[in-house]
Amino acid sequence: MRTVFSILVVVLSLTAAAQNAPVTDPALKGAIDIHSHLDPDGFGPGRNGRNMDVLDMAKLAKDAGMRGFVIKMHYDQSADDAYIVRKLHPDLEVFGGIGTNFATGGLNPAAIRQMADVKGGWGRVVWMPTWDAKHYVEHNGNDRPFITVAKNGELVPEAKALIAAVAEVNHKTRVSGGQMVLATGHNAPEEVLLMVKYARGLGLPVVVTHPLLESVGMNMEQMKQAVAMGAYLEFVTAFTRQEATIKEYSEAIREIGPEHCIVSSDKGQGRGEEGHDGPSVSHVQGLAEAAQILRKNGFTEAELDLMFKDNPAKLLGLAVL
């Protein structure tokens, strides 16, 4: 019992140390993480919060020399949190976004317009349905209501209206007049491609949400189609955990070309979320590990810069530094 407790203490303190230790990597200098899960958040009935909050992240990002991050939400908007972080850390470029799951009314244009209208106008990324997406619910074998984005090979009118609302506020966010981004969420590959086509047609920058995670599951041909329509592909740092995924991701990015790819952390997990057992890893740590592994697998500093810095900046309508 005592031994177990001691081990627990060691693990916990290692976790805390991992989160707080300064992380340095050339790929982080000027990087923007487009997928940071952070408190305050609630992610499903009775489930715990994130491994740190938006202001903890601001400090770590600054220490690592990062340029900024996007506060990813499944169930809420984070434009207001982004405003608060920027007020306290004016030297960081922090953005908010919104998930389009049931908690904000599903495919709800009013949610998009309101987010764009929040002071600062820092709510910039709209994720199509993630945890409540039909594809995701069915993929997980859940029996619960879901949100349908496409039928018979076509986006449903509600999905089109949602994307149109994003286009409507593009470059018109309050105060900042900034660029909006459509992220494709946890939808089926064919649905993702329909969204990319529709959103690109309306002039929106698009990022395909982690196409190689099981929750989406795109093949090379599909990823190339998305890229051909002008979308960026997002690769999240969970791939660093296994040799198989390290190989898969390295080869995929090489074949597609780093100029079309973005590496984001998708961290913040680790306090009880399913599929994310084990010590919690900070967003910054996750990015640093990914950079080191990609470097080992043949990617140059210039290529890492594209994936960690330049492409995120372009996606968000920022100048490339």
Place this chain on the structure above:
Amino acid sequence: MRITTVVAAIVLGAAGTTFAQAPHTHWEPYKNSATPPSVDQKLMDPVLDGAIDLHAHYGPDSYPRQWDAFEIAAIAKERGLRAIVFKNHWSETASLAYLVRKYGAQGIDVYGAVTLDTPIGGVNPQAVRYMVDVTGGYGRIVWMPTHDSEHEVAYNKEQRPSVAVARGGKLLPEVLEVLDLIAEHDLTLATGHVTPEETLMILDEARKRGVKRSIVTHPLLDPQFTFMTVPQLKQAVALGAVIEITAGSLFREGPGRQRVVDAIRAIGPENFFVASDSGLVGTPNHTDALVLAARVLRDNGWDEHALDVMFKDNPARLLKLPLLKHN
């Protein structure tokens, strides 16, 4: 699985397709007018000592707000307030309550809420569940639809999606589900800007379903919001509700002041509480507003005990906080 209702989401999704142009709303002029800023009068008054503001608008918001949530909490703490609830018509505020508690003024209880207007899907049970789940667990009040209520949109003759709470004299299923959630999580209900009849139906049903604390949202402020007569308010009180008075309806000159004074005389201060509803640029800030309202009540004959009931004890009860002794 606790997800059982998606009606609200579907209704709004359908509404969205017919809603291509930018919304025109009666508050749009507020957003773009060059109002001179509010002046912090720094008023101090015994009524602030231990007071609780259950209706505090804050920045960042889509309305222009002069002070942000951190600044408002700091001012409130400095002037003696015990607790504050952040109100936003379009977003949950439990998350902001968490950040302010962790990084802002200490020694004041900051709470959040959610309002069931269109941006969170209308009367959307999932939005209530989310607020309950947000880190810290500081979400306390659920407002039924306010600016997007069917009543307010119709009253202002606006062409935009609205949120209904009843049809054919019966509350909608999603309203019942939200009332059940309020009861389950022991939250406080606020009735929003619905019609008087809808308000009474909601209060009645809430009590039947085990909701323990209910607020009638400023029913004496203006016809575009819920506008109730004294007999209707007596019915609401009989259903266990406490009536909200917003400070401005007391300190602003005009017929509203007499309406409020008459209602408190007729129904008794023990059935009322005063909240600031402050936040608009150019109007008194939260603590100033409470002091100005208290002065008007004193001028109309209410003593310190009555003020304590309306500014401290009733708000404490509505937040499930213990009552404090007053000097």
